[in-house]
Amino acid sequence: MLWKTADYAGWGRALTATGELARPERRSALDALLQDGLVPAIGMRRSYGDAALNDGGRVIDMTRLDRMLGFDPATGILDVEAGARVGEIAAAFAPKGWLPAVMPGTGFATVGGCIGQDVHGKNHHHAGSFCEHVVSLTLLTAKGAVEVSREKTPELFRATAGGLGQTGVIVSARLRLLPCKGDVMVVTERRVEDWDEHIALLDASEATYTVGWIDATATGAALGRGILEEGETGSGLVPKRVRYRKVPFDAPKFALAGPIVRAFNAAYYRRVPASGRTVVKPISDFFFPLDKIHDWNRLYGKRGFHQFQCVVPLSSAPALRDMLDEIASSGLASPLAVLKRMGPGRAGFLSFPMEGYTLAVDFPNRAEARELIRRLKSLCVDAGGRIYFAKDSLARGTDIPAMYPDLAAWQAEVAKADPDGALITDLVRRLSLRSVA
Numbered sequence: 001m002l003w004k005t006a007d008y009a010g011w012g013r014a015l016t017a018t019g020e021l022a023r024p025e026r027r028s029a030l031d032a033l034l035q036d037g038l039v040p041a042i043g044m045r046r047s048y049g050d051a052a053l054n055d056g057g058r059v060i061d062m063t064r065l066d067r068m069l070g071f072d073p074a075t076g077i078l079d080v081e082a083g084a085r086v087g088e089i090a091a092a093f094a095p096k097g098w099l100p101a102v103m104p105g106t107g108f109a110t111v112g113g114c115i116g117q118d119v120h121g122k123n124h125h126h127a128g129s130f131c132e133h134v135v136s137l138t139l140l141t142a143k144g145a146v147e148v149s150r151e152k153t154p155e156l157f158r159a160t161a162g163g164l165g166q167t168g169v170i171v172s173a174r175l176r177l178l179p180c181k182g183d184v185m186v187v188t189e190r191r192v193e194d195w196d197e198h199i200a201l202l203d204a205s206e207a208t209y210t211v212g213w214i215d216a217t218a219t220g221a222a223l224g225r226g227i228l229e230e231g232e233t234g235s236g237l238v239p240k241r242v243r244y245r246k247v248p249f250d251a252p253k254f255a256l257a258g259p260i261v262r263a264f265n266a267a268y269y270r271r272v273p274a275s276g277r278t279v280v281k282p283i284s285d286f287f288f289p290l291d292k293i294h295d296w297n298r299l300y301g302k303r304g305f306h307q308f309q310c311v312v313p314l315s316s317a318p319a320l321r322d323m324l325d326e327i328a329s330s331g332l333a334s335p336l337a338v339l340k341r342m343g344p345g346r347a348g349f350l351s352f353p354m355e356g357y358t359l360a361v362d363f364p365n366r367a368e369a370r371e372l373i374r375r376l377k378s379l380c381v382d383a384g385g386r387i388y389f390a391k392d393s394l395a396r397g398t399d400i401p402a403m404y405p406d407l408a409a410w411q412a413e414v415a416k417a418d419p420d421g422a423l424i425t426d427l428v429r430r431l432s433l434r435s436v437a
């Protein structure tokens with residue numbers, strides 16, 4: 001198995017690395033690559049910043065270790081290699097009446113990446129985070145292969161769930177899938193006129209899956225307007241056909257200029273009739289809407305983009321409104337802006353979720369946007385919230401302890417699993433995550 005030197009990037013393309021990558025296809029090849037010591041593992045690099053980068057060092061790309069190893073229909077437990085993508089699991093199992101219990105907004109995320117970030121989905125308020133549905137996992141640590149579960153190794157489990165790959169290489173996992181009605185989604189879409197209505201509808205929603213799209217360019221009385229989507233799985237219905245597209249080149253700078261985004265958002269808002277509507281969609285279209293535009297990250301041009309995502313407690317909704325106000329007045333936001341209500345579920349010391357509201361907005365990689373994101377981060381800390389490692393590329397180490405109160409417990413467990421720091425990635429280095437107090 002050869003190591004190949006390559007330039008590679010996080011999904012936002014603003015942070016890049018050069019280093020050696022290997023892509024083993026079998027467990028024996030993985031073991032051979034690790035015989036001289038641990039190397040950080042990465043998935044599909046759908047983390048926006050530097051969580052999956054190791055500049056000047058090595059990484060193991062796990063995406064060829066993607067087999068489904070066994071499924072028990074009596075319990076719904078799927079044994080799967082860490083490089084399998086959630087979208088593929090959903091496509092294979094939804095027709096049989098099962099779905100991954102938690103799915104992020106891209107089906108390209110791997111099982112290993114979903115564990116490494118303890119991802120959340122549109123059902124977090126009911127189902128909690130991804131790792132709450134991980135029964136056990138096989139982890140290669142400095143001490144060899146370990147079977148990790150909540151019952152047998154609770155501290156190591158909590159350090160691995162959302163632990164950014166710092167406890168070892170996840171080889172495979174046993175996931176408890178959720179029963180579903182079938183492989184289509186019945187989605188109710190309705191216009192939301194402003195921030196207060198958006199929060200009230202998210203609070204009142206009883207749907208299994210709920211998400212709000214926000215027009216982050218709307219100001220004044222229209223601040224916080226958007227579209228609320230509520231979804232349930234269904235069967236025996238014919239969804240509308242989805243067309244897949246590709247962004248063939250890096251878009252020019254004007255493609256996402258303020259006036260264009262404002263016009264796009266206004267049209268997108270009006271695409272749903274004022275009286276609302278119910279539509280039938282393929283599951284991939286509802287859960288992974290952006291995946292149908294391949295390489296959409298090129299829309300931001302060569303300099304790439306940043307996503308700001310934070311979560312604040314329920315009582316800090318007014319602070320989140322002020323943050324949105326600042327975003328909308330800046331004229332820097334892109335059309336991609338999402339508001340969700342989260343429940344309390346989180347499985348790891350460094351898991352992102354907390355009970356509250358999460359806002360995610362994309363910005364082009366420009367000096368004014370980076371400055372705005374830094375201000376938003378400070379407002380988030382003041383509001384008792386936290387930012388998401390899967391999206392961040394700009395925070396500093398000193399920001400982290402206030403947001404992640406279990407950081408010391410994570411550091412202690414990581415120091416046992418990887419005493420030599422062999423698994424340190426660019427994000428962990430940038431934030432001094434394994435040492436900052």
Ligand SMILES: Cc1cc2nc3c(=O)[nH]c(=O)nc-3n(C[C@H](O)[C@H](O)[C@H](O)COP(=O)(O)OP(=O)(O)OC[C@H]3O[C@@H](n4cnc5c(N)ncnc54)[C@H](O)[C@@H]3O)c2cc1C
Binds near residue numbers: 104108113166425
């Ligand atoms: C369009 C889009 C929508 C998204 N929507 C959501 C969302 O709704 N909710 C949400 O929570 N996230 C969301 N994300 C973020 C995404 O789900 C996470 O970044 C996820 O980690 C990506 O998986 P990946 O396979 O690309 O992992 P990578 O980005 O490659 O890696 C993520 C982390 O996991 C570690 N890791 C990966 N594989 C292994 C392994 N086998 N062993 C040990 N460590 C490993 C890496 O070292 C790294 O620290 C979204 C991302 C995109 C691009």
